[in-house]
Amino acid sequence: MSQVLNPAASLPLADSPELQQALAQANLPTLLAVYVHLSHDAAMLDRFADCIRPAFAPVPTSIPDDLAADLRGKLHHLLVTGEGLATGAPDDALFQRIMSVMVGEPVEQEFIELAFDQCGFRPWIDRSALPGRASRPANFKVLVIGAGMTGMAAAIKLEEAGYDYVVIEKNAEVGGTWYENRYPGVGVDTPSHFYSFSWEIWPDWHHYHPQGADMQRYMVEVADKYGLRRNVQFNTRVETLVYDEASGMWTVTVRRPDGRTEDLVVNAVINGHGPVNRFKWPDIPGLADFNGPVVHTADWPADLDLKGKRVAVIGTAASAAQLVGAIAPEVASLTVYQRTPHWVIHNPEIADEVSAGMQWALRNIPGFKEWFRFKVYWAAADGLFANVLQDPAWVGNDLAVSELNEMTRQYALSYLHQKFADRPDLIEKLTPDFPIFSKRIVLDNGWFDALLRPNVTLENKGIARILPNGIEAKDGSVFECDVIVCATGFNVARMLGNLTVKGIGGRDLGAEWGEEDARSYMGMCVPGYPNYFHTVGPNSAPNHAAGQNLISECQVNWIIEALDRVTEAGAKSFEVTEQAYDDWNRKVEARMPQMIWSHPRASSYYMNSKRRIFLSWPWRLVDFFNETRAPAEGSYVLHR
Known part of the structure; x- marks a missing residue:
C-alpha cells in the first residue's frame, strides 16, 4: 500500500482574491471534508450532520448561512496560516466519519479501501514503489489492443510494474470512444470529476458532465504526461491472435497503414478494444x-x-x-x-459550467479534488444500486x-x-x-x-x-x-468484433462466443486461452450507474497481478480453470433473475436475442473492486 495523501504538504496558501472566491463558490460539504481532514476537528462534523442529506433524499441539503460562514472562516484561517493543522493523516475511523457526514448517510467499512484508492487518498498499489519488487523478465512482452480508456490504463500500469509492452491502436491518436465520437452535442453521462483515472484526478473540467472534446483533451493530456505514444503503434489494426502451446507465446498479426501485415510475437495480450466502437447501421430497406x-x-x-x-x-x-x-x-x-x-432523467447540473471559484478550489485547495471525487462517486455510482435490485415484495409489478x-x-x-x-x-x-x-x-x-x-x-x-x-x-x-x-448504437454483443482468436488446440473464441453469446471469467478470461485477457468483457459492465473507469482500472490491476504470478514463478502463462469459469458463470446466471434487466418488460442491448443478460455486472462497484484485488487461489493454473 502507498502512504495516505498528505494535503498539508502544500500549506500554507497565499491569501488572495482567488482563494476568497473559491471558498465562496466551492461545494460546502467538500469544504467541510477538507477542513476536518486537515484539522481533525470532528466536532465540526457533528454540527453539520443534521444539515446534509443524501443525494436523492426528498428533503434537500440545507446548511444555515451562519454555519457555512463559520466553516469558511475556519478553513480560510487554517489554509493561510497553518494554525490548527493536525499532525499526520486522519485515522480510518475519522476518514469514515468524514465520508458519512459529507454524503448524508452511513458509509460502511467495506467502501473504505475503494474510496482510498479511487479518490486518490491512498492508491491500492504503486508497484514501482514496492520494496524488494524484482524486475520483470526483459524478454516478457505484453501487447495491448487499443489506446482508449482501458488500453491507456493498462499501458500506464504495465510501465509502472516494469513490463515491456506495446499498444496497437487503429486510430491516429489516443482516446478511443472520445477520439471517434465527434457528433454535435456529444457528451458523457458520468460526472466529470469521477470519470477519469484515479491516479490522474483532473481539476480542469469545464462542465460537471464532460463534453466529448473535454474528455478527449483529458485523454491527450494524460498521454502527454506519461509519454504513452512512444509505445503506441498508431493507424494499425490487430487482425489475428494465435496461441502456441509449446512456447506459451501469442502470434499477433497486425495490418499496417500501408496495408501490409506483420506478425508480432508476445507473451500476453490485453484486449482493450471495448464493446462500443463497432457501430451498427439500421436494417431498413432502401x-x-x-x-x-x-x-x-x-x-x-x-x-x-x-x-x-x-x-x-x-x-x-x-x-x-x-x-x-x-x-x-x-x-x-x-x-x-x-x-x-x-x-429521461432531469439532472439540473448536466449543462452547468464549473465556476471559476470551484475550478480554483479543485486546482489549489489541498485535498479538495479528492474529496469532491468521493462525493460524486457516492451519488453517481453505488448509491443508485437499489434501483436495479428487485425487491421480492414488488415481483409482478409491471x-x-x-x-x-x-x-x-x-x-x-x-x-x-x-x-x-x-x-x-x-x-x-x-x-x-x-x-x-x-x-x-x-x-x-x-x-x-x-x-x-x-x-x-x-x-x-x-x-x-x-x-x-x-x-x-x-x-x-x-x-x-x-x-x-x-443514432443506432453499436454491435455490443459481438464482443470480439472482427478479431480472430485461436487458443489451445486451435480453439476459436469467435466460434465459441458466436454472434451474441460471449461468456468469460470476471469479464476477462476464458479457459483454453492462456495469457489472453479480454477487458470490459461479458458481465463486467456497470449498468446500474457510472463507473466504467473504475471497472477498467480494477481489471488492469487483476491482470497485472496475474502476470506477476507468471513471471515470479518463471512460468509461461496463466489460465483460468474450467471449474472457476463454470462456477463464476453459474453465479452470474443465478443472480440475474434478481436484477431489473431481467424484468419481463425489459428489453435492452444488455441482453441477447434469447434474453440472456450478457453485458451487465449484477453487483455493486465496490464488489467488483474487492473481487479484483488479486486472482483467487485455486482459480487458475500456471503453465511451465
Whole structure:
C-alpha cells in the first residue's frame, strides 16, 4: 500500500482574491471534508450532520448561512496560516466519519479501501514503489489492443510494474470512444470529476458532465504526461491472435497503414478494444439508395454542415438525444424516428459550467479534488444500486422493482409531465412502459426542449423504407429530407468484433462466443486461452450507474497481478480453470433473475436475442473492486 495523501504538504496558501472566491463558490460539504481532514476537528462534523442529506433524499441539503460562514472562516484561517493543522493523516475511523457526514448517510467499512484508492487518498498499489519488487523478465512482452480508456490504463500500469509492452491502436491518436465520437452535442453521462483515472484526478473540467472534446483533451493530456505514444503503434489494426502451446507465446498479426501485415510475437495480450466502437447501421430497406448523406453518430464527418437542412434522425437513445438537442436550433426541419421511448432523467447540473471559484478550489485547495471525487462517486455510482435490485415484495409489478425504483420513475414522470404540460401527444409518445433503469436512461441536455420546437417532429409509427428523397413511415407518410443520421448504437454483443482468436488446440473464441453469446471469467478470461485477457468483457459492465473507469482500472490491476504470478514463478502463462469459469458463470446466471434487466418488460442491448443478460455486472462497484484485488487461489493454473 502507498502512504495516505498528505494535503498539508502544500500549506500554507497565499491569501488572495482567488482563494476568497473559491471558498465562496466551492461545494460546502467538500469544504467541510477538507477542513476536518486537515484539522481533525470532528466536532465540526457533528454540527453539520443534521444539515446534509443524501443525494436523492426528498428533503434537500440545507446548511444555515451562519454555519457555512463559520466553516469558511475556519478553513480560510487554517489554509493561510497553518494554525490548527493536525499532525499526520486522519485515522480510518475519522476518514469514515468524514465520508458519512459529507454524503448524508452511513458509509460502511467495506467502501473504505475503494474510496482510498479511487479518490486518490491512498492508491491500492504503486508497484514501482514496492520494496524488494524484482524486475520483470526483459524478454516478457505484453501487447495491448487499443489506446482508449482501458488500453491507456493498462499501458500506464504495465510501465509502472516494469513490463515491456506495446499498444496497437487503429486510430491516429489516443482516446478511443472520445477520439471517434465527434457528433454535435456529444457528451458523457458520468460526472466529470469521477470519470477519469484515479491516479490522474483532473481539476480542469469545464462542465460537471464532460463534453466529448473535454474528455478527449483529458485523454491527450494524460498521454502527454506519461509519454504513452512512444509505445503506441498508431493507424494499425490487430487482425489475428494465435496461441502456441509449446512456447506459451501469442502470434499477433497486425495490418499496417500501408496495408501490409506483420506478425508480432508476445507473451500476453490485453484486449482493450471495448464493446462500443463497432457501430451498427439500421436494417431498413432502401438505406443505400438515399440520394443525400447517410451518416452514423459514431462516424461523424468533420465537414458535415446541417444548417438550414432537412434532417432525419433514426433513434432516440443517448446519442440521439444529445445530437437532437444540439442541432435542432440550426436545421430547417428535423424528424426524429422513435422505436421505443426511453426514460429521461432531469439532472439540473448536466449543462452547468464549473465556476471559476470551484475550478480554483479543485486546482489549489489541498485535498479538495479528492474529496469532491468521493462525493460524486457516492451519488453517481453505488448509491443508485437499489434501483436495479428487485425487491421480492414488488415481483409482478409491471413498472417498478422496488420502492426506490418507483420513486425514481415518479421523478422522471413528473419531469416529463412538467415539460410537456401543453403537449399531451408528446407525453403519450414519450412515456415508457417498462421499469426505469431496466435499460440505459437518458440525461436530458436539451432533448425535451428540442422536441417542443416548431421545426421538430417525433415520429413513432415506425419506418417502412428509405426512399431516394426521404423516409416513408409505416402509415404511408413521407418526410422528405436532405440528410439521414443513424443514432443506432453499436454491435455490443459481438464482443470480439472482427478479431480472430485461436487458443489451445486451435480453439476459436469467435466460434465459441458466436454472434451474441460471449461468456468469460470476471469479464476477462476464458479457459483454453492462456495469457489472453479480454477487458470490459461479458458481465463486467456497470449498468446500474457510472463507473466504467473504475471497472477498467480494477481489471488492469487483476491482470497485472496475474502476470506477476507468471513471471515470479518463471512460468509461461496463466489460465483460468474450467471449474472457476463454470462456477463464476453459474453465479452470474443465478443472480440475474434478481436484477431489473431481467424484468419481463425489459428489453435492452444488455441482453441477447434469447434474453440472456450478457453485458451487465449484477453487483455493486465496490464488489467488483474487492473481487479484483488479486486472482483467487485455486482459480487458475500456471503453465511451465
